[in-house]
Amino acid sequence: MDVDRGLGTRSAMTRTVMLRESQAEHKAIVRDDGTVSVGDGAPVAVRVGRDGEVRVGDPLPRVAWTVAAGEMRWVYLDGEVFEIEVQTDGRKRRAAATHGSLSAPMPASVVRVDAQVGTAVRRGDTLVILEAMKMELPVRAPADGTVTAVHCKPGDLVQPGVPLIEIV
Amino acid sequence: MTLRRVLIANRGEIAIRIARACRESTIESVAVYSDADAEAPHVRAADLAVRVGPAAPSESYLSIPSIVEAARATGADAVHPGYGFLSENASFARACEAAGLVFIGPPADVIERMGSKIAARALMQGAGVPIVPGETSVDQSDAGIIRAAQAVGYPALVKASAGGGGKGMRVVPDPGSARELIQAARREAEAAFGDGTLYVERVIEGPRHVEIQVFGDAHGGVVHLFERECSIQRRHQKVIEESPSAALTAGVRQAMGDAAVAAARAAGYRNAGTIEFLLEGAGDTARFYFLEMNTRLQVEHPVTEAVTGVDLVRAQLLVAAGAPLPWTQDSISQRGHAIECRIYAEDPQNGFLPQAGPLLLYREPQGPGIRIDSGVVEGYRMPVIYDPLIAKLTAAAESRDAAIARAQAALRGFPVLGIRTNIPFLLRVLAHPAFQAGAVDTGFIDANLDQLLRRSPAPLEALAAAAATRAALPTVPSASPSAADPWTSIADWGRGAP
Numbered sequence: 205m206d207v208d209r210g211l212g213t214r215s216a217m218t219r220t221v222m223l224r225e226s227q228a229e230h231k232a233i234v235r236d237d238g239t240v241s242v243g244d245g246a247p248v249a250v251r252v253g254r255d256g257e258v259r260v261g262d263p264l265p266r267v268a269w270t271v272a273a274g275e276m277r278w279v280y281l282d283g284e285v286f287e288i289e290v291q292t293d294g295r296k297r298r299a300a301a302t303h304g305s306l307s308a309p310m311p312a313s314v315v316r317v318d319a320q321v322g323t324a325v326r327r328g329d330t331l332v333i334l335e336a337m338k339m340e341l342p343v344r345a346p347a348d349g350t351v352t353a354v355h356c357k358p359g360d361l362v363q364p365g366v367p368l369i370e371i372v
Numbered sequence: 373m374t375l376r377r378v379l380i381a382n383r384g385e386i387a388i389r390i391a392r393a394c395r396e397s398t399i400e401s402v403a404v405y406s407d408a409d410a411e412a413p414h415v416r417a418a419d420l421a422v423r424v425g426p427a428a429p430s431e432s433y434l435s436i437p438s439i440v441e442a443a444r445a446t447g448a449d450a451v452h453p454g455y456g457f458l459s460e461n462a463s464f465a466r467a468c469e470a471a472g473l474v475f476i477g478p479p480a481d482v483i484e485r486m487g488s489k490i491a492a493r494a495l496m497q498g499a500g501v502p503i504v505p506g507e508t509s510v511d512q513s514d515a516g517i518i519r520a521a522q523a524v525g526y527p528a529l530v531k532a533s534a535g536g537g538g539k540g541m542r543v544v545p546d547p548g549s550a551r552e553l554i555q556a557a558r559r560e561a562e563a564a565f566g567d568g569t570l571y572v573e574r575v576i577e578g579p580r581h582v583e584i585q586v587f588g589d590a591h592g593g594v595v596h597l598f599e600r601e602c603s604i605q606r607r608h609q610k611v612i613e614e615s616p617s618a619a620l621t622a623g624v625r626q627a628m629g630d631a632a633v634a635a636a637r638a639a640g641y642r643n644a645g646t647i648e649f650l651l652e653g654a655g656d657t658a659r660f661y662f663l664e665m666n667t668r669l670q671v672e673h674p675v676t677e678a679v680t681g682v683d684l685v686r687a688q689l690l691v692a693a694g695a696p697l698p699w700t701q702d703s704i705s706q707r708g709h710a711i712e713c714r715i716y717a718e719d720p721q722n723g724f725l726p727q728a729g730p731l732l733l734y735r736e737p738q739g740p741g742i743r744i745d746s747g748v749v750e751g752y753r754m755p756v757i758y759d760p761l762i763a764k765l766t767a768a769a770e771s772r773d774a775a776i777a778r779a780q781a782a783l784r785g786f787p788v789l790g791i792r793t794n795i796p797f798l799l800r801v802l803a804h805p806a807f808q809a810g811a812v813d814t815g816f817i818d819a820n821l822d823q824l825l826r827r828s829p830a831p832l833e834a835l836a837a838a839a840a841t842r843a844a845l846p847t848v849p850s851a852s853p854s855a856a857d858p859w860t861s862i863a864d865w866g867r868g869a870p
Contacts, residue, residue, distance in 0.1 A: 221839045225830045232839035240836040248832070250840045256733050256787075258837040268837040269787035271733040277838035278732065279830070280787035283780075283799040286830040288838035309725045310756040335563070339539070339607075342723060364728070364756060 224289040305367035306343055312336035314360040319351045319369050331369050332356065345371060375399050375450045375474065375693050379443040380418060381464075382454030383433060384747030385764065386669070387414035390452050393685035394418075402446045404439060406432035408755050414747055420446055427757055433457045436467050443473050450474035450692060452685075456759065459668040460487060460536075476692040478588075478642045478667050486639060486665040490533045490571050496662045499638035501631045504650060504661040506573035508533075517554045518547070520572040530554055532561030533569040536664065538608025540564060543575060576661065578813040579650040581605065582617050583666075584632035585676045587687060588641040593697040596629040596636075597682065598706045600646075600675050604801060606724065606817045611794070612801060613672035614711040615679045618772060618810025621656050628660055633701075635662065644669050644688050671714070671764070674743055678710035678768035709775040710768040713783065713798045717760040720797040720825055728756040732790030737782040741768040741775075754791060762793060772810065776802055800824045 223230040223242070232242045239247035240260075249262035252270075258279075259265035269280040279286040312334035319331040325345040332343040353370035356362055378394050379402040380387045387403060391414070394401040403418035408427035415421045422442045425432035432438060434457055443451055451468050453459035453476070465480035477483070486492045490508045497503050506529075507520035521528040521544055530553060532540025540561030542553040554570065562568040585597040601617035602610040620628070632647040648663040673684050687698055717727040734750040746763035754760060765786065767779035780802050783795055801807055801824060806816065817824065830838075 223835050223838055225835070225838075226827075228829055230835055232835060234839050240839050242832055242835045242839070245832060248836055250836050252840050252842075256735075256789075258840060260833040260836050266833045268833060269733055269735070269789065270837050270841040271789045272841055273732060273790065277841050278789035279834045279837050279841075280733075280789055281831065281834045281837070283784040283786075284796050284828070284834075285789065285792070286834045286838070288830060288835065290838055290841075310728065336726075340560075341725065344723065 219292060222291045224291075225286055306331065306346070306369045306371065307365050307367050308334055308336075308343070308362045309341070310336050310364055312341065312362055314356045314358050314362060314368075315340060316358055317354060317356060319354055321351055321354055324348075324350050325371065334362070343368060347371070373474075373693050375689060377402060377420075377446070377448045378450045378452050378476070378689070379404065379439070379446065379448035379473075380414075380452050380454065381433070381439045382452075382457055382459075383409055383412060383414050383758065384761065385414075385745045386454040386671075386747075388417040388747055389745055390454060390685055391417040391419075393683065393689060396683075397686055397689050399689060402442070402448050404433070404442050408757065412747070413749055413752065422446055427755070429457070429757065436461070436464050439464070440467050440471050440473070443468075444471060448473065450476055450689075452476040452688070453668065455668050455671055460666070462487065474692050476643065476688050478645060479640065482640055482642070483667045486667050488533050489531060489535060489664055490569065492639075492665060493571075493662070495638055496635055499634050501635045501638070501662045502660060504573045504576060504663070506571060508571040512569060514551050514554055517570050517572065518550045521550055521554075522547070524572045524574050527575045529573045529575050530557045530570055531573060532557060532565060532567070533571055534565035534567040535561060536666075540568075540570075541608070576650050576652050578815065579652055580617070580619050580813050581610075581648065581663075582620065582628065582651045582660065583646050583648040583670075584628055585670075585673070585684070586632050586636040586641065586645050586647055587684075587691070587697060588636050588643065588645070589691045589697045590642055590694055591696045594633050594636045594641065595697060595699060595701045595704060596632045597676050597680050597684075597704055599625065599628060600670075600672055602672065603812045603814050604807070604816055605814055610672060610714065611817070612711065612713050612798065613675050614709065614772070614775070615675045616706055616709065617651075619651055619654050619658065621658075623656050624651075624658050624660070631660070631662075635665065639665065641665075641667075643691050644673070644684055646670050671761075672712050674745060674764060674766040675710045675712045678741075678743065678766055679706045679708055680704055681707065708768055708770045709772045710766055711772075711775045711779050711802075712764055712766045713779055713802075714761060714794075715763045715765060715786070715788070715798070716794045717754045717762050717791050718794055719792040720794055721792075721827070724794070726756075726760040727791045727793075728754050728760075729791040730754075731762075731788060733787055734789075735785075735787050736763070737765075737785040739778070739782060741778050742766070742782050743768070762788065773808075776808065796827070797824060800826075 217236045219234045240250045241247045251259040258268045271278045277288045315335050316333040329345045330342045334341045349371040356368045377400040380390045391401040401418040403415045403421040404424045405415045424438040458464040462480045462484035465475040468475040509516045509520040527545045530542045542557040544553045558568040581602045588594040600615045602613045604612035646666040649660040652659045718724045730753045736744045743766040769775040
């Protein structure tokens with residue numbers, strides 16, 4: 205019943221971590237006695253396996269699978285997947301990535317560009333239509349905003365990660 | 373004749389599936405790979421492997437000269453095309469024959485005839501197989517297609533003669549939008565198939581997609597292996613398939629099987645194929661219409677294997693070598709129920725965009741009645757340029773309810789982390805009351821999309837697990853391309869733990 209201790213700081217008996225998942229923030233306290241509390245909740249027993257399996261609760265634990273990628277924790281729980289960002293205490297959260305630029309998910313060609321600099325867009329608006337693997341793929345606005353730059357035109361071949369549209 | 377060495381002109385899970393069938397038949401297998409796939413699991417599944425070109429499919433898996441040369445260079449005597457890529461390419465089948473290679477599939481002229489949807493419709497009509505009412509127009513101008521649509525009546529379905537997978541297809545709701553939609557269909561068809569020929573069909577309201585597996589040999593034998601229902605599809609890409617279909621009565625099932633055998637006979641069919649039908653209505657009065665024939669092994673063939681107990685790929689090898697069918701129609705029966713879920717690297721929350729990247733954690737479930745066909749291992753990087761299929765999970769049990777429950781339990785125990793997948797989406801489909809009742813049509817996903825995409829915030833257990841997980845678990849593979857390589861150097865042995 206040992207919570208994994210390798211959380212970053214050397215001497216902590218308890219650690220506070222901030223969790224962010226889909227807009228919500230939670231404070232969690234990880235204790236050396238093998239319990240974790242989230243928010244104002246009661247401590248729950250957490251056992252971390254070496255192979256990514258995590259058992260939460262005692263008795264009748266729920267089985268989760270986790271993997272870390274930088275500050276991201278991927279969690280698989282009963283067929284649902286959660287991507288939870290973790291900031292341990294003593295470390296400032298990095299500036300939020302500029303989610304203002306939209307890029308292609310794969311090498312693709314640009315079929316149509318609907319976005320124009322200076323226009324207001326609403327979440328879900330189609331900004332660009334790409335074609336890849338003989339399928340048309342719409343690139344949609346992830347949030348309400350204003351288009352500040354357009355970096356592509358019909359016929360362009362674009363690579364993943366290269367900005368197509370900037371939105372503020 | 374006997375086949376000694378089969379070249380598998382494909383990649384991923386289907387290449388592995390075929391290599392296994394070869395091994396059981398004591399036939400050697402040859403894998404082909406592009407530069408992007410040198411470390412891919414399918415390469416190790418075969419006895420030999422040969423590079424066929426750069427990552428781009430057009431220069432490797434779709435390159436007829438490269439594949440034929442690979443077969444020649446490795447001394448293969450036959451080629452299995454799998455599905456996708458060159459599997460329904462008549463020129464490829466011809467090139468194989470010209471090179472003295474057995475093409476494991478139907479004759480080239482059959483592929484060609486069934487590849488033209490207009491020619492296939494005419495052939496089926498002649499054989500007495502019901503087809504969707506429609507119009508083919510000699511005049512392929514916008515005006516000509518619009519006239520055909522008017523004759524069929526709106527809403528009309530404009531389809532590409534060379535089409536498949538929903539490409540080059542548009543529903544035209546009214547005359548006002550006809551020209552624009554016809555032009556879009558033609559553009560897509562020309563881009564995808566190099567052939568913009570269109571025809572028009574009546575729109576069948578609320579159809580179910582039910583297909584019949586057929587098999588023919590070189591001695592005039594043709595059988596069917598019952599149906600698969602594939603109504604759970606999105607943009608004409610199948611997501612969940614099952615057998616038997618909840619919509620078929622014994623009488624309709626019999627009629628569809630007979631029609632499929634008649635269709636295969638009319639086509640001069642050989643080897644494994646599938647006759648796709650649209651089913652309109654339900655019960656004994658349900659009507660079925662020929663949609664198209666797939667002249668190859670299907671992605672969803674494990675569903676048929678689960679309920680009939682046969683090995684379709686092994687039979688493909690036998691029949692390609694000239695042997696008669698290993699079964700008679702009377703010896704084939706449908707037993708129990710099977711459901712296949714296609715697990716894709718895609719983000720349902722973001723327009724189902726394909727996802728690329730490393731499978732940081734990947735654990736396949738096990739259990740009675742569970743079959744996994746996968747082409748990946750933990751640490752494998754899903755490439756950007758190929759089909760985003762990760763695995764197929766097929767659950768078989770004695771009843772439909774039991775098969776659904778088995779598929780659900782297996783998916784809940786199938787953690788795939790590091791890239792987004794459709795597993796949560798699949799579970800929401802399986803749990804949907806309409807799916808559980810078997811009351812679905814091909815519009816199910818679109819009609820229920822909001823509900824199927826609804827996500828809950830992370831529960832306490834997920835947050836606690838995230839908080840307790842440190843950054844460097846010992847089993848987390850690095851994100852390097854070689855992370856999929858399970859070999860260690862023997863030079864490291866005996867040095868003790870690092």
